[in-house]
Amino acid sequence: MPPIAEILHDGAAILALFVITVGLLQNLVYLVQLALAAAALIETPPTASSGLLWRRYADAAPPIALLAPAYNEAMTIAESIQSLLSLQYPSFEVIVINDGSSDATLEVLIDTFELRPIQRHYELAITHRPIRGVYGAAHQPRLIVVDKENGGKADALNAGINVSRAPIFCSMDADSLLEPDALLRAVRPFVEDPERTVAVGGTVRVANGCRIAQGRVLDVGLPRNVLALLQTVEYLRAFLMARLAWSRINALTIISGAFGLFRRARVIEAGGYTHGTVGEDMELVVKLHRLMRDKRLPYRISFVPEPVCWTEVPEDFGVLGRQRARWHRGALETFERHWDVLFKPRYGRVALVGFGYILLVDVLGPVVELLGYLLIPMFWLSGVLSAEYVLAFVAVSFTFGIVISVGALALEESELRRFPRARDLVLLTLVAVLENFGYRQLNNLWRLRGIWQYLRRSQSWGTMTRRGFAPAAAPVKGKVA
Amino acid sequence: MSALLLIWSASVVLAAVALIWMSSLVVARVLREGGENRRRHDMRLIQQAFLDIMSGSGDAVGRLRDVKGRARLMAEALLEVIALVRGGERERLISALTAFRVDDIFCRRLSLGSIAGRVVAAEALSVFPGERTCVALRRALRRARVGELRVGLMRSLIEIGAPPALREVLADLGGRRASDSLLYLPLIARLVADDPMTALKAFGDPQVTGEARVILAEALGASGDYRMLQPLCIAARAPDVELRIAAIRGLAALGHPAAEPTILAGLADGVWVVRAASCEAAGRIGLRSAMPQLEAQLDDPVWWVRFRAGEALAGLGQEGQDRLRARAAFGGDLSRRTASMVLAERGLAVEAV
Secondary structure, eight states: OOHHHHHHHHHHHHHHHHHHHHHHHHHHHHHHHHHHHHHHHHHSOOOOOHHHHHHHHTTTOOOEEEEEEESSOTTTHHHHHHHHHTOOOSSEEEEEEEESOSSSHHHHHHHHHTEEEOOOOOOOOSOOSOEEEEEEESSOTTEEEEEEOOOOHHHHHHHHHHHOOSSEEEEEOTTOEEOTTHHHHHTHHHHHSTTTEEEEEEEEEEOTTSEEETTEEEEOOOOSSHHHHHHHHHHHIIIIIIIHHHHHTTOOOOOOTTEEEEEHHHHHHTTSSOTTOSOHHHHHHHHHHHHHHHTTOOOEEEEEEEEEEEEOOOOSHHHHHHHHHHHHHHHHHHHHHTGGGTTOGGGHHIIIIIHHHIIIIIIIHHHHHHHHHHHHHHHHHTTSSOHHHHHHHHHHHHHHHHHHHHHHHHHIIIIIOOOOOHHHHHHHHHHHHHTTTTHHHHHHHHHHHHHHHHHTTOOOOOEEEEOOSSTTOOOEEEEOO | OOHHHHHHHHHHHHHHHHHHHHHHHHHHHHHHHHHHHHHHHHHHHHHHHHHHHHTTOGGGGGGGGGGTTOHHHHHHHHHHHHTTOOHHHHHHHHHHHHHTTHHHHHHHHTTSSOHHHHHHHHHHGGGSOSHHHHHHHHHHHHHOOSHHHHHHHHHHHHHTTOOOOHHHHHHHHHTOSSSOOTTHHHHHHHHHHHOHHHHHHHHHOTTSOHHHHHHHHHHHHHTTOGGGHHHHHHHTTSSOHHHHHHHHHHHHHHTOGGGHHHHHHHHTOSSHHHHHHHHHHHHHHTOGGGHHHHHHHTTOSSHHHHHHHHHHHHHSHHHHHHHHHHHHHHSOHHHHHHHHHHHHHTTOOSOOO
């Protein structure tokens, strides 16, 4: 064999080995996650009814401040806030932060809840854009509305943290729907292990296809849109498998911005939400890990598997692609800011498992997958790699992906069973197979776009188009700075 | 076996696993759907029977015969209903169920089946006070290992008037691997309120853990027994910060003016949480002698202390509010802002800084 061809051959073999190794490692991680999540679900007693939860936790549940940042949500804000005010929890207040909306969000709130300006003494513990006014509702003592200059979601949440007085706050999206007993369910780790618990995440589910009225999910159903259906399986895998698994070994590095409970004092100590990143939810959790590890204090960042929050997922490729690119950019930004955590013994499992996972799946994952898709066929075409091996490897990686997705469905089915009909399950299992052919590759492309945006230091959130939960609602466009 | 064959075999095995797993899920779901329908049907039957019993239908209890084996379902339904009704209806339901020996079903469930089912059965037994229930709950408590079940059993024992010993509950709390569960607080508060002197003995016992003493301090204050005053005043000067905070909160709950020197000392404590708790206590007890110090605390470097001091002053009547107004007009930066905001929040001043 001529020397150049030999070098090419060796190079191709090394590259192929690298791609295969990373792929195998990823699969191994997913397998471990599946086992850990199953163990966590078995250990967690089956869900009690709301009435029983109230009986058990109402006397012991600490006060919570619900922080709902709103930007140009005039169409849906009134219904969303009404729904939040009717949550079942003994002691809570709802703080809506109007983040300098350019539409009539504030006016809608003022009219609907008969708001009037009030004075409220608050601590300037963390920085945010100036607050223009604080409003109280005439007939809703639980509701506070903060009107501030636009600064983005992180900035709005920081303002909300300052204004709140409860020891625990719940960060959420104003357009998410919460289960009526969401706070009672999610507060459980704070009640059972109050000194160590610093944050709790909850499962977010896809609301598309569900029957919704007055800000409540009445009947759980599957979306009719294929893209939303694919995301339903993805959400199950992300929440019921990955997050539950990592929380079991206290290595959870992300709590969704759509729903999370945090101990206010610890978040203030950690400096609150970071400005200038699109991954502020992940960033905050990592900062909490660092804070507690640096102080050598025992702590827990937990996750409750029961669905507590419902969100509308994008139903067109453009919006979904932008969302996924943004999420990926957020993960990379967090990794960059805290790269020194990686493999550092003082950060324990967070360093090895949490950050190792980000490195493997978020940093290397998309690039390696692209290399796999591009180079391996090229090597095969040029005869450097054997066709039989290429096909066999592709088959293994696809079938493994299917097993993992089915595993996530099995977790849902074994303990939660929120999809009421057997045919829903059949459909979801089919989707779990289908997603490996096309959707997974598309997702990888969007993640690569996220890498590109990250390298270009783009700070845009992109335009999010939401249809709204009301059946006849027209699409709403919002752009968060 | 060649590497290629191995990879293909792995692929085939994975595909088979996925297929079998998927099929099993679907089959299990189809089978389970029947069970779920039966469960919903039985639940409706139980609820309707309960409603009929409460409205005076004598033979309604007989309808429960078909669902006698569904202890958990019956316990859940009972707890939901009992939370909503009082008086004669509640008594009718309980006596009918007692006559039907539903409590025996729940007693048996305490040692059978899933933990969640045992917890609900334990909770439902709180509706049936009596020797049999007491014996069954105590026996289950001796055997139970899971914290959630133990709390449920102890709570039911308290509710039927046969509380476990305070020391037993404190030992339970101390034996947890996690930090002190807040679920124990209402239990301990009830036990302390029922027998403050036993709690006081435990409070002074060197064998009791520091964490338990912290919980006892607040509960002792909330008991309203003035014999707790001196021990709490002593505890409020303890080196343990958590105990100091709890003791001052206990004194606030007790509300006795004789706590004055302790609260005044707490206002000058080096730890801000103790200072904030002392401000709150001064306001709750109505300590007018604390006003000069509270006014000074409006300049405290910690926001929570300033806030609590302002609130306390606002709650101390005209003189406290006058002091706030004076600070709002002539105080330093911090105290001026705090005083004006506290007044404005309470609608006591028109203009705010």
